[in-house]
Amino acid sequence: MPHLIGTRIRLRxxxxxxxxxxxNWINDPDVxxxxxxxxxxxxxxxxxxxxxxxxxxxxEHVLVIDIKDRDHPGEWHAIGTCQFIQFDWRNxxxxxxxxxxxxxxxxxxxxxxxxxLLLEHGxxxxxxxxxxxxxxxxxxxxxxxxxxxxxxYEGKFRQAHFQHGQYYDVHLMxxxxxxxxxxxxxxxxx
Ligand SMILES: CC(C)(COP(=O)(O)OP(=O)(O)OC[C@H]1O[C@@H](n2cnc3c(N)ncnc32)[C@H](O)[C@@H]1OP(=O)(O)O)[C@@H](O)C(=O)NCCC(=O)NCCS
Numbered sequence: 001m002p003h004l005i006g007t008r009i010r011l012r013x014x015x016x017x018x019x020x021x022x023x024n025w026i027n028d029p030d031v032x033x034x035x036x037x038x039x040x041x042x043x044x045x046x047x048x049x050x051x052x053x054x055x056x057x058x059x060e061h062v063l064v065i066d067i068k069d070r071d072h073p074g075e076w077h078a079i080g081t082c083q084f085i086q087f088d089w090r091n092x093x094x095x096x097x098x099x100x101x102x103x104x105x106x107x108x109x110x111x112x113x114x115x116x117l118l119l120e121h122g123x124x125x126x127x128x129x130x131x132x133x134x135x136x137x138x139x140x141x142x143x144x145x146x147x148x149x150x151x152x153y154e155g156k157f158r159q160a161h162f163q164h165g166q167y168y169d170v171h172l173m174x175x176x177x178x179x180x181x182x183x184x185x186x187x188x189x190x
Contacts, residue, residue, distance in 0.1 A: 011063040025101025034139040042131040092129035115149035132174035
């Protein structure tokens with residue numbers, strides 16, 4: 001699959017050389033606070049995860065989010081990952097996951113832009129009808145970013161996530177192809 005190119009970012013295949021960054025990101029408690037990862041991850045576990053990931057179909061592979069390097073034109077800098085998981089081909093539905101691991105780049109619109117690019121790929125290339133995700137109710141930044149990317153609140157799994165000695169609700173959000181297309185045509189008219 002070729003790179004997916006956006007305005008400020010690109011999504012590309014993950015390489016073995018990205019593993020150092022992955023290990024840093026998934027062992028940073030600020031980053032994993034709202035991820036479904038509960039234990040520290042060793043290099044060997046991460047390398048095994050990478051090899052297993054490569055055995056899965058290409059459309060389920062993790063994509064690295066690269067941003068244009070501000071100081072070196074033409075160069076790119078990895079800040080996170082995103083991917084589709086849980087494909088349901090009969091119903092043309094898939095779940096989306098995202099992690100901006102470089103937290104100095106949070107709140108700059110990169111998460112929203114990455115999701116919009118992945119949605120474009122999902123709807124216009126993979127021919128999906130529905131993309132959905134799970135997000136902890138306490139993850140206000142994530143929820144806001146998903147709303148900006150066009151996702152709607154669908155409901156919640158009550159007290160489905162246990163962390164810090166307490167239970168949290170898990171929200172379900174989704175966007176349908178029609179909704180995504182309509183939002184895009186409105187944005188283009190602006
Ligand atoms: C969640 C995540 C993908 C969002 O990406 P991002 O690039 O930081 O998000 P964006 O800049 O596109 O949008 C963030 C929005 O949330 C808002 N926001 C930030 N903190 C907030 C808070 N505490 N309450 C409400 N809104 C908040 C920002 O102001 C921004 O909205 P705005 O553009 O209307 O001002 C990214 O922060 C991340 O990967 N975090 C760590 C891992 C994670 O939580 N992954 C998602 C698991 S479901």
